[in-house]
Amino acid sequence: MPLEYEGSGIKETMRCQCCEQHKATVQIRDVENWAVKDVILICDACSKLIATQFIMPHIPMPVTREALEKAKEAMGKSGVAGVAPVGDEAEAAPDITCKNCGMSFKEFQKAGRLGCAECYKAFNETLEPILERIHGSQPAQHTGRKPGAPKADSRASVRQRVQTLKRQMDAAVKEENYERAAKLRDEINGLETGMKE
Amino acid sequence: MQHTGELNLSDFPRTCGEWLQGRGADSDVVISSRIRLARNIRGFNFPIKMTEKQKAEVVELVAEAIRGRALRLDLNSSSSIDRALLVERHLISKELANGDGARSVIFGRGEMVSIMVNEEDHLRIQCIKSGFDLDRIWARLSRIDRLLERQLPIAFDDKVGYLTACPTNVGTGMRVSVMLHLPCLTMKEHIRKVQRACDSMNLALRGLYGEGTQALGDFYQISNQATLGKSEEQTVAAIKQVMPVVIKYERGMREALLKEDKAFLEDRVERALATLRAARQINVEEMMQHMSMVRLGLRCGLIPPAGLGIHELNELFLLCQPAHLQKHERRSLTPEERNVLRADIIRNRLSQASMN
Numbered sequence: 001m002p003l004e005y006e007g008s009g010i011k012e013t014m015r016c017q018c019c020e021q022h023k024a025t026v027q028i029r030d031v032e033n034w035a036v037k038d039v040i041l042i043c044d045a046c047s048k049l050i051a052t053q054f055i056m057p058h059i060p061m062p063v064t065r066e067a068l069e070k071a072k073e074a075m076g077k078s079g080v081a082g083v084a085p086v087g088d089e090a091e092a093a094p095d096i097t098c099k100n101c102g103m104s105f106k107e108f109q110k111a112g113r114l115g116c117a118e119c120y121k122a123f124n125e126t127l128e129p130i131l132e133r134i135h136g137s138q139p140a141q142h143t144g145r146k147p148g149a150p151k152a153d154s155r156a157s158v159r160q161r162v163q164t165l166k167r168q169m170d171a172a173v174k175e176e177n178y179e180r181a182a183k184l185r186d187e188i189n190g191l192e193t194g195m196k197e
Numbered sequence: 198m199q200h201t202g203e204l205n206l207s208d209f210p211r212t213c214g215e216w217l218q219g220r221g222a223d224s225d226v227v228i229s230s231r232i233r234l235a236r237n238i239r240g241f242n243f244p245i246k247m248t249e250k251q252k253a254e255v256v257e258l259v260a261e262a263i264r265g266r267a268l269r270l271d272l273n274s275s276s277s278i279d280r281a282l283l284v285e286r287h288l289i290s291k292e293l294a295n296g297d298g299a300r301s302v303i304f305g306r307g308e309m310v311s312i313m314v315n316e317e318d319h320l321r322i323q324c325i326k327s328g329f330d331l332d333r334i335w336a337r338l339s340r341i342d343r344l345l346e347r348q349l350p351i352a353f354d355d356k357v358g359y360l361t362a363c364p365t366n367v368g369t370g371m372r373v374s375v376m377l378h379l380p381c382l383t384m385k386e387h388i389r390k391v392q393r394a395c396d397s398m399n400l401a402l403r404g405l406y407g408e409g410t411q412a413l414g415d416f417y418q419i420s421n422q423a424t425l426g427k428s429e430e431q432t433v434a435a436i437k438q439v440m441p442v443v444i445k446y447e448r449g450m451r452e453a454l455l456k457e458d459k460a461f462l463e464d465r466v467e468r469a470l471a472t473l474r475a476a477r478q479i480n481v482e483e484m485m486q487h488m489s490m491v492r493l494g495l496r497c498g499l500i501p502p503a504g505l506g507i508h509e510l511n512e513l514f515l516l517c518q519p520a521h522l523q524k525h526e527r528r529s530l531t532p533e534e535r536n537v538l539r540a541d542i543i544r545n546r547l548s549q550a551s552m553n
Binding site: 100101102103111112113114115116117120127130131134135136137140141142143144145146147148149150151154155156157159160163 | 237238239240241242243245246258261262317343346347348349350351352353354355356357358359360362363364365367368369371399422423424425426427428429431
């Protein structure tokens with residue numbers, strides 16, 4: 001369900017359909033088969049509440065009346081309805097970059113894809129509410145199967161062992177512990193020869 | 198790069214995979230069932246952040262892990278027609294076909310199991326079968342997943358499960374989808390009710406070619422949306438719960454139409470068949486519309502199945518797709534040339550069928 005997100009074309013007198021208090025500033029169009037199925041008008045505060053939906057423009061998330069009702073219900077419970085509009089800060093993306101692959105959160109927003117497994121940790125705080133919303137699961141907790149460990153002699157396992165040893169060897173060279181570095185080099189050579197066979 | 202098994206794509210235009218055989222449970226409504234798993238190998242970035250060398254290394258690692266068990270094709274070195282051919286056979290996705298860098302597909306001879314390497318994730322493992330048979334598909338896929346795990350370290354987190362490039366797949370990494378033929382529900386405009394039933398169960402209803410596409414030829418897909426918070430078995434169970442309702446709904450509508458307005462149904466079916474028999478040029482969309490009606494006619498017993506069964510119809514449908522036509526002719530064809538050739542093949546097959 002492709003979503004269109006627009007901020008214009010709203011009359012002064014229109015009220016937010018979510019909190020029914022503030023002036024509507026955001027228009028959400030629910031589009032199906034290229035035809036507008038539903039138009040929902042909400043205010044800044046409420047758009048912040050369901051902001052996780054706007055963070056990921058590439059991932060279609062249902063912003064239907066049903067979703068709106070749910071947001072309303074949640075607001076009623078937590079009493080957020082009275083919160084004043086917050087302006088532009090709701091839109092700002094967090095300035096975080098994954099140290100492992102170098103992907104920034106902005107880049108992720110644009111691509112809709114993460115760069116590596118570590119991104120899940122790096123973006124955890126922002127990602128968690130998104131995951132809860134996409135999967136309708138609270139908390140976001142995996143309950144399915146888990147992978148077993150690969151065999152110690154599998155090519156992938158040996159490859160990983162080599163990488164670890166290489167890191168240790170570099171560290172040994174830095175510490176000028178050449179005896180240890182030589183031992184590690186021999187071990188690496190042994191493993192690499194085995195891999196080629 | 199070597200192929201794991203002998204592979205001759207030139208044979209493809211004469212055969213079709215198991216999923217188009219028209220066999221299996223509830224095959225009057227369900228075309229095929231499919232499950233896919235998204236997996237990534239620990240220690241490598243996801244494809245979007247990989248160097249060309251790393252991509253080649255992953256292709257190599259996976260080939261090593263599956264050694265000797267299946268056919269392998271490197272997409273980097275294959276022609277665009279061959280890649281389109283694999284897309285039409287549902288062995289690879291459009292995304293993998295149009296991607297760049299080292300990437301491959303590994304599949305079994307029956308074309309039921311295929312593994313895409315370096316698509317959005319390092320591994321996309323799928324099993325597809327004709328009819329409605331999710332249990333057997335999951336049993337098979339589960340075994341393959343376990344086999345791969347013994348060879349490759351898989352990226353996994355205790356909280357969010359299998360780690361995937363797109364957060365919509367994280368958790369089980371599992372997408373279960375069933376392809377349905379719903380001509381009578383479409384005719385009577387009852388699809389909205391199916392849509393609502395799917396919405397309420399957090400399932401997606403889509404056209405044949407996925408998100409945002411029209412339901413071409415009355416074909417639809419139902420699939421799970423959520424991959425986090427539910428186990429694999431629960432995910433399969435959710436689809437198994439809604440499917441009999443949809444199947445019964447379509448069957449009921451067919452029976453009611455046959456009883457109350459047989460002339461209308463017969464008219465639609467016979468006109469479709471006549472068009473396919475007479476057309477001198479036809480595009481894929483029009484072919485699919487008419488084939489949908491012929492399929493319905495065969496299933497409702499309105500057309501005598503003289504030499505033309507569901508299997509033959511499915512085969513014809515596949516062989517008339519653009520890449521299959523071009524592979525058959527061994528050259529690239531313009532859309533106009535394809536429309537003429539497509540009409541010729543259909544006319545030939547149908548006249549053969551009526552003589553038998």
